[in-house]
Amino acid sequence: VLSSEACSAAWSWVSGFAFFAFVTTLGREIIKDIEDVKGDREAGCKTLPIEMGESYTKTVVLAINITTVVALGVVWFVVPELRNSTLTLGYFVVLLAIPYAILSYTLLKASKPQDYHRASQISKLIMLAGILYVFVAQTFF
Secondary structure (H helix, E strand, O other): OOOHHHHHHHHHHHHHHHHHHHHHHHHHHHHHHHHOHHHHHHOOOOOHHHHHOHHHHHHHHHHHHHHHHHHHHHHHHHOHHHHOOHHHHHHHHHHHHHHHHHHHHHHHHOOOHHHHHHHHHHHHHHHHHHHHHHHHHHHHO
């Protein structure tokens, strides 16, 4: 039987992973919309880059990226088990924060569909790193 504290901890972990999955997927899908803008426009689609423009859409993705990295930092700082884990700090910095910085730079410099494709691939790697963190997180239970 799980205690309410154990359920609360499990709920927190699941919620954290769900939030990460949502925001990384949202960012990647928006990047893919920029990549596919020509075909979407021809098909009459109403996507963010078509309706608001490429520059605005890049800003939205950058805001999502920054929010995610800040949220990771806050979680690391607030959760004592994470704050006391140098493995977690290294993981967050090397496998999440730095790749997010690379993604953001790639996105800022992007101008052709292949540039956006590269950004989308980097997003996939960030998603994978986030998922693989579950193996580090299991050491806290």
